[in-house]
Amino acid sequence: MTIEDNKRGLEKIIEASATIFEPQSMKRFVGGIMEQLTSLLYLDEEAVFCQTSGLAAEGSHNDMKILVGTGDFEGSVGQNLEDVLSSDWDTDIEKGSNGHGHVLTEGPYTSNFVSANGIESLVHLTGLSELSDLDQRLVDIFSKNVGIAFENMYLKNDIEDTQREVVYRLGEAVKTRSKETGNHVKRVAEYSRLLALGYGLSEEEAEIVKLASPLHDVGKIGIPDAILNKPGPLTPDEWVSMQTHATLGYDLLKNSQRPILQAGAIIALEHHEKWAGNGYPHNKVGEDIHVYGRISALADVFDALGSDRCYKKSWDLDRILDLLREERGKHFEPRIIDIFFSELDAFLAVRDAYQDRV
Numbered sequence: 001m002t003i004e005d006n007k008r009g010l011e012k013i014i015e016a017s018a019t020i021f022e023p024q025s026m027k028r029f030v031g032g033i034m035e036q037l038t039s040l041l042y043l044d045e046e047a048v049f050c051q052t053s054g055l056a057a058e059g060s061h062n063d064m065k066i067l068v069g070t071g072d073f074e075g076s077v078g079q080n081l082e083d084v085l086s087s088d089w090d091t092d093i094e095k096g097s098n099g100h101g102h103v104l105t106e107g108p109y110t111s112n113f114v115s116a117n118g119i120e121s122l123v124h125l126t127g128l129s130e131l132s133d134l135d136q137r138l139v140d141i142f143s144k145n146v147g148i149a150f151e152n153m154y155l156k157n158d159i160e161d162t163q164r165e166v167v168y169r170l171g172e173a174v175k176t177r178s179k180e181t182g183n184h185v186k187r188v189a190e191y192s193r194l195l196a197l198g199y200g201l202s203e204e205e206a207e208i209v210k211l212a213s214p215l216h217d218v219g220k221i222g223i224p225d226a227i228l229n230k231p232g233p234l235t236p237d238e239w240v241s242m243q244t245h246a247t248l249g250y251d252l253l254k255n256s257q258r259p260i261l262q263a264g265a266i267i268a269l270e271h272h273e274k275w276a277g278n279g280y281p282h283n284k285v286g287e288d289i290h291v292y293g294r295i296s297a298l299a300d301v302f303d304a305l306g307s308d309r310c311y312k313k314s315w316d317l318d319r320i321l322d323l324l325r326e327e328r329g330k331h332f333e334p335r336i337i338d339i340f341f342s343e344l345d346a347f348l349a350v351r352d353a354y355q356d357r358v
């Protein structure tokens with residue numbers, strides 16, 4: 001029977017660990033830990049649990065805020081940990097917090113983790129009855145996995161934050177050079193996300209497209225100022241030079257292994273290709289153009305038409321919508337134009353929210 005219990009316990013841990021290793025937000029992560037831990041401890045059917053209450057908090061050592069709470073702690077979300085827990089909790093934590101650790105006393109269970117960048121997370125459960133040896137060992141194994149998952153999540157967040165920052169700083173460089181407003185890339189980012197979701201890409205992929213789309217014109221960094229900011233039509237030679245911004249941007253990003261920058265490379269290269277052909281730089285047609293390119297083409301043009309540029313004034317909305325209808329199946333993929341018009345309100349809401357001049 002002991003072997004059988006052990007086996008069930010370990011199965012439960014494997015199941016629980018798989019859940020906590022899924023990519024997710026910190027809030028869902030800590031919520032998941034509480035859930036899994038509680039169900040882990042309910043394994044022993046003999047055990048009687050009164051009302052189990054739990055909370056998870058995050059912050060730096062002296063300033064921890066409660067992220068999630070159940071039972072007695074349900075109303076405590078957003079409050080300071082100090083104000084909610086009695087004074088003996090931090091001695092419990094001190095005992096367990098040499099690096100990563102958890103504390104198991106009879107009654108409350110407290111587990112806390114410190115990430116490399118000093119962010120602390122804490123899970124605290126009360127109302128557990130005395131734990132059996134098996135329970136103790138299972139919780140111990142589970143807590144080690146939680147520590148690893150927590151560390152992974154922070155490393156992953158750090159990589160994503162780095163990518164976001166690189167994208168943002170490159171976008172700033174283009175903005176400064178071309179005297180475009182920062183809101184242009186924000187709008188293009190939101191339009192691209194809406195189109196990606198409408199196209200049926202997953203939330204994750206839509207987020208990547210959103211984060212990468214501000215890079216579409218990053219190659220403009222390499223275009224001479226006299227051309228980039230010329231207050232009128234370009235000569236044929238200047239136009240040839242201007243068109244190189246697509247490949248310049250691609251070359252800048254293409255060797256990155258980071259997903260957001262890879263997506264940015266594709267978007268930089270293909271945002272001026274056209275569904276029916278005659279785009280640049282490669283005169284691709286239809287589905288040979290990456291879907292990110294097809295999406296960002298519409299997002300960019302919709303926004304560029306509605307904006308003042310050094311060479312043109314912004315257009316009225318009606319004139320813009322007429323052109324987009326006209327270009328359905330020519331410049332733009334029909335399906336993407338259809339998504340745009342079926343969700344027009346959402347696009348206009350973004351346009352209103354990020355106006356150039358307020």
Ligand code: C2E
Pocket residue numbers: 227228229230231232233234242272300301304305309310311312
């Ligand atoms: P952009 O200003 O960001 O414009 C992006 C795209 O929006 C353009 O790509 C074009 O497809 C569309 N667009 C913008 N304004 C108009 C317009 O008045 N009429 C129409 N029909 N479409 C418009 P495109 O044409 O490949 O141009 C790429 C970039 O080249 C532009 O980015 C802009 O930086 C530059 N550019 C294009 N034409 C001129 C020009 O006459 N003078 C100057 N100085 N730059 C130009």
Ligand code: SIN
Pocket residue numbers: 164
């Ligand atoms: C950002 O644009 O940097 C935030 C994106 C998000 O996580 O929604």
Ligand code: SIN
Pocket residue numbers: 164167168171182185186189210211214
């Ligand atoms: C911004 O935050 O200004 C746009 C860049 C991004 O979405 O990361």
Ligand code: FE
Pocket residue numbers: 216217245271272
């Ligand atoms: Fe462009």
Ligand code: FE
Pocket residue numbers: 216217300304
């Ligand atoms: Fe643009």
